[in-house]
Structure formats: structure tokens, C-alpha cells
Amino acid sequence: MSVDTTLASTSNSLVYSAMAVYAVALGASAFDLATLGEKVGAKRRAASRSAGRRDEATSQAGGVGTITVGRTTAPTGPAPLAEDGTPRRAAGIATSLTVLALLLHLGGVVTRGLSAHRVPWGNMYEFSVTGTAVVVLVYLAVLSRRDVRWLSTFVLAPVLLSLGLAVAVLYTDSAPLVPALQSFWLVIHVSIAFVSSALFVLAFSTTVLQLVQERREDQRAAGRPTGAGRFMEALPPSADLERLSYRLIAVSFPLWAFTLVAGAIWAEVAWGRYWNWDPKEVWTFIIWVVYAAYLHARATGGWGGRRAAYLSIAGFACLMVNYGVVNVFFPGNHSYSGLS
């Protein structure tokens, strides 16, 4: 099986094109955030939010003479930011461009895989390119359920950064897989790891924003000026950001456990030991334990909120060590970086 170099270079062109479009999308979304932040900030000073909504309504529904008398409900999620119907043209452009860039990006991923007749995650370069595509894909999936356009800046920036790192530092020519990776477990183990990592990346962004927002809320409550970062006004309150971070991590955590177990099954098939304390295994385990500590802390009195958030950030730091340091610098069975 030889490598189709035409497809491989098509893949490179597509990845570069995707990066260019991501960059424009990033600009548009940052602009949106800045203008919306100004607007919401001005509105906030005029009105304060009520803790709950009470709908008093009388209506007729159903055949047995139903009259709704009352409905009390707890506040759920962030109030829509553009409630007043302000068009967010820049945000719309950013979303459209993100979709376009993702299509180019996925094209790059698929052609890369086709060029070597295999899944496109056999080395660090491919892992980064495919992984960032999954991050954007997961962001768009969340976006299809709720309006999280305020998050796009904080997704596109790290994605662009990782892609830049991938093409500049990690680039490896397309080639067939080494025998150790020739297994369908490569498909299962790594693709689950992609989705799980993507959710952790998003959760990291929302957690950092949550901490920044909390600081601003504290300052506001104490009557101090909130300083720079007006764009934060466009973001939901910290409690909502905290809930979103939790939900992302709650979805990701069992997936990470599955990554760990699938990796162990593969290790048994490949090396005869399902667990051997290989550096990659160790760090995957550490990440799992740190996020377990996050979930645990959240349920422990006095450990929620900010303290739990620090654990989530620590978990992300471990994820980055696992991705960027372990493959390259720690000798072990996972030294597939393709770098020499």
C-alpha cells in the first residue's frame, strides 16, 4: 500500500484553507462579543434581573375545562442575550464561517486518511488536525441545542493555535501505520478519546470564563469597578457557566473512562498486559482521577464552585501534558509522535 501524495498535498491545502477561514471567523466572533458586551453592560445598569419568573395566565386548554391558575418555575439557564431582538450579524457570520472552515477542515482530515488508506490519527500531526476538527464539531453540536455563540471565540482561538502548532512543528509526511497501530482498536480507542478531549477543551474554556465572571460579579457586589473585559458582559452569569462546565465534564467523564478501558483492552491484545503503567496510561489515569476529584469536590460541602473549578483546570492541564509532552518526551509504548 503506497501513499497517494496528490491526496496528501490536497489535505495540506485544505487544512491551510480551513485555518484561514477559522481566522476570519475568530475575528467576527470577537467583534460580536465586544459589541454585545457594550450593549448588555449598558442594559444591566438600567435593569436588574429577577430571580424567578412567574407567569400568571388564564387560558383554556383540554376538554375538561382546564384553567391554568399558576406556574412557578426556577430560573433555568441563561436568559437569551439578544432578547430585545438586536441582530447579531457578526455572530451569524462567525457561525457560518465556522461551518465552512469545518467542512474544509474535515476535507483535509478525510483526504489525509485516504492518502494512506487508514484512519487519519497515526501520529501527532494527524491527531492534532483531527482532534481540533472534533472540538469544532462538538462546539457546533452544543450550539445546535442552545445559543452558546458567546463561546465561539474561546473555541476558535485554541483550535487555531493547535492547528498552527500542528502544521509548523508537528508536521509529518503521510505514511502507512506501524504494525503496533494496525488494529481496529485504534479506531475505537482514539475516536472516543477525541470526543472526550473535545468536551474537556470546551469545559476548560467555560471554566476559565466562569472564574473571570465570578470575579467580576464579586467586584460588582462589593461596589468596585470591574475593570477591563467589557466583553464579559455578553456572557452568562458565572452560575450558568458553572452548570455548563459541569454538564460538559459529566458527559466527558464516562467517555474518558471508556477511553481508558478500550485502551486497556487494546493493550492486552497488543502487548499482553491490559495495564502496564506506561507513561501514557499513567497520564490518562491521572486525568481521570483529577476529573473524578472535580465531580467529587462538587458534591462535597465547601468544595463546590471555585475550588472545583481549579480541579477542572488542573484536569485540563494534565490533558495537555498527556497530549503534548508524554508522546514526545517520555519513552514508552505510545511513542507514535512521528517526530524524530
Add this chain to the structure above:
Amino acid sequence: MTTTQERPAAVPDPPELDPAPVGLGLLGWVRWTWRQLTSMRTALLLLMLLAVLAVPGSLFPQRNIDQVAVATYYEQHPDLAPWLDRLSLFDVYSSPWFSAVYLLLFISLVGCVLPRTRVHLANLRQPPPRTPARLSRLPEHRSVVVGASPERVLDAARAVLRERRYRTAEHAGAGGRSLGGQRGELRETGNLLFHLALVGVLVAVAVGALWGYRAQVVVPVGTSYVNQTTNLDTWDPGALVTGDSLPPFSFVLDALHVSFDDDETSNQYGAPRSFSADTTLTEAPGGAAVERTIRVNEPLRAAGASVYLAGNGYAPVLTVRDGNGDVVFDQPTPFLVQDANYSSTGVVKVPDSPTGQVGLQGIFLPTAALGTDGMPASSFPDARDPVLYLTVWTGDLGLDDGVPQNVYELDTSEMTLITTGDGIPVRLRLEPGQTAELPDGLGSVTFDSLDRYAGFTVRHDPARGAALVFSLLAIAGLTASLFVPRRRLWLRAGAAPAGASDGGSVSEGGRTLVEVGALARSEDHGLAGEADAVLAAVLARLDEQHPQQPAQQHPQKHRPEESAP
């Protein structure tokens, strides 16, 4: 790891740390210590400690992974290494401090989960709690006035709640009869299952370590392997494995196929592309022989053991003749691979030579070239230009005192290196088919041909399947504990206060005020939707029971469509 069950915000947290007991004596202290150990906060600290303590094992070489790397570390840091060793930093995952943390964590886990299991089982048998006097105080509250009787409303509600997997109980109260429902006990069940399954995983790992074994064997192409401890190159049994309990299978290594990336323009030049070993397996002595291919990622499973293709290399077939010209050594000699291009090292020990014991130390290069440091090195892993370099030792090989020796190392303590007149070691250079004379009348050595060998790992782990089952149970439990909402919901049907409203036409049975109240007992983002859905389902069910009524109320509603031809 005690409880990851979330409390509803309304219930205040009990104080986590009790004050230490004063004057309570030994039993009091034991109780206090136990309570501390099984508290949430301790479990959390142990979890964080476990993560931190796992790190050094990835920074320092570990004996369980790579003994050679540890030895190299000792050479490079002769002062530091013994101190690191005293702190078990080369055996982190079996060190006392790492073991202490995970054992404490598991004791804490069990100490918390067992009582919780008892409470949970009791809870499952208890009827849902009584209806609060004021449902409007609950986080979610709905109220409607309907024309159906309270009995019919409660019947409908009972059916709806059961459909939605609530356990229900009926209560009578001042405001009218009511129904209490509770659901989502699976969340706590899952949580307990998760924690107990983790204990199962730990036990399975321990069983595997105690009763399993791992062995390595080098098999040249064309030779056979019989699964006995005496035939193994390394033998690493668990503490409770008794000597000769290996399953008696055997196989012949018929052929070994290897290929490498030969695209010189690629930066992957020389990378391995495929390895496979054709074998003929006999599962039991006298049994039928079957052909099996072993590949990386495709082990051979035979008689409860697994055989993995772990490595491969070159085994030059060498013949050594003594000073009289008699053959004293004649066999394929496996050389151990040292780098990605298969530069390999090996030794030949010839103890039975009447003209003096001979030891040969060799470097084998499948594709001979000069390395960047000017020393000979291989430039490609396939055998394109094989060359063997040998240095010659004579003296006492040390094989006669019965101490087992590493077959890949020469003990030169009682031997002398043969040198030329000016002190430079004699180095013989051989290509396949060539013969070289050994100096000092020791005889000759012939490089007859080049064979390959395969390195196999033989492994048995009796608790492998159990570890997998417990892991999957843990993930299933974890998923339930994160995503099954735990809720309480009450529905009260009482007489509607006069003048509540008179929007609808009332058909029968007076007017009934239906109130729904819901309380989340866990992280719950769908509680409002649940309250709405329950109410809508109850109303829909009341409607179904009186299909004529919508028609009465909205006489024209369906007519036009129905009358269309």
C-alpha cells in the same frame, strides 16, 4: 470516595469534620478516625494525592517497564540514583507510599459505600414521602382547575406517574387527596455499583498479579517452542503460581514475514510496516496440528495462555571449529536489536573446545554503514548488506560453577580479550558465507547464513475477563449516577376555591384544583419540563376518557377536514 450524591440545595450540609472526641478513650478515637477516613473530604484529598503520586512514575524509569533504563539511570546519576531507589522512585506503583494511598482510598470507599448501600436498600422499600402542605413552596409548582372529579384525576395521575417510572403512594390531607411519587433511585444504585465495581477491578488486578504469569522466549525461524518453564528466556510468575503449571502446547515457527518502509524520500524511511509469524500449533501433546498466524495485535490464544509477537531480529547461523578443525558450535545465534535500524549485539559461548574456551562478542548490522560517530552502524532494518563484527575472548567462561548466566552477555571477568601486537582488539569482519581464522590457534568461525528469530511473550491472566466486566459495570454505574434524574413529585386534587376562574364549560363532577409540585434530589436540568410533562399527560389522559367532550366544546374543530371527500 464516599458519596457523590448531590443534596438538594434546601438541605443544609452537615458539618464535615466532627470535633475530635475528648476523653472518650480508645473506642472513641477509633470511631472518630473511622469517621474521618470515610468522610467525603478525606476521600477527595486521597483522590488528589493519588493523582499527584502517580506522576513520578512517568518521570523516572520504572523497573516493571524497563530494567535497562533503570540501569542506565544508575550509570548517569550514580549519586542520585540510590537515594531515588530508597524512596521507591523506580518502583512507584508498588511502593509503600503509593500502595498506602490507594488502599486507604479503597478502605474509605468501602467504609462509606457499605452503609450507604444499607440505607439505599431500606429507602427502596419505603413509600414515597408525604405530600407537603404547601406545594407552591417547591421549586416547581403548577396548578390548574379541571372539570373532572378528584378520584378521576388521581387515577389518571397514578397511571401517568407509573408510566414515568415513579413509585407512588396515596395520601389524604387537608387540601385534598394527593399522590406522592419518587423516581430515579437508579441514580444512587448506579453510584453504589460504580464504587463497588472499582473494588472489583482492584481485586481482579490483584488476582491477575498473584496467579498470572508472563514469560518471554526467542524462537529462531524453523525451530519449535514447547511451553515449559525450562525453555523460556525470562520467567516472571505471580507470587502464587506453582512451578510447572504451564499449559502443554507447542508450536513450530515456520516463517517470519517482516517489511519496512523503503521510500527513501519519506521521513518514515525504515519504519516497520508489517510483522507476522506463521506457526504450526499443537495444543496438547499428540493432538492435531493447526496452522496459525501470529501478528502484532493478533495474539495466539492457546489453552488459556496467550502468545504475542513482541519482537523480531536476526539470528546469524554460526559454526565454530576448534584448533583441530572439529565443529564445537553450530546453531542460529539470536542477536538482540539495539536500535530502529536493527543494529544488534550478541555473544557466542564455546565452552567445549579442547583448544581453550572461546567467547565471541559481536555486533551485527543488517545494512552495514558508518554511523555519524564514525562507528559501524546499520542504516536500514532489512538485511541488504549484512555484516558481522566479532571480538574474541579466551579464558574461563564461568559456565562450570553452575550459576545460571545470561545467554546474551559474556562474563569476561576471567577472560582475556585477544589483541594485536600493539594492544588493539582483534576484530573479525564476516559476511554470509565467509570464514575467519581465530587468532592464537583457537580455530575458526564461519558465518554460514542469516536467519531471523521472533520474540514471543507468553502470558496468562486468570482475572482478565473479570477486570473487564467490573470496568464495564463501573462505567454503566457511573453513567446512571450522572444522568438519571432523582426526583420527587406530588400531585394533589382538591376542591377548587370558589371563583378561581370560569373560563371553561364545566361538564360533570364539579371543579377540581389540581396542583403539581416537583423537587429535584440531584443535579437536574429537566425538572421544569418534567412538571409540565406530567401535568400535560394527566390532562391528556382525562381528555381520552371523555372523547366526546372536545367535540362538544369545539364543535367545528375537525369537521371541515372530515367532510372532505
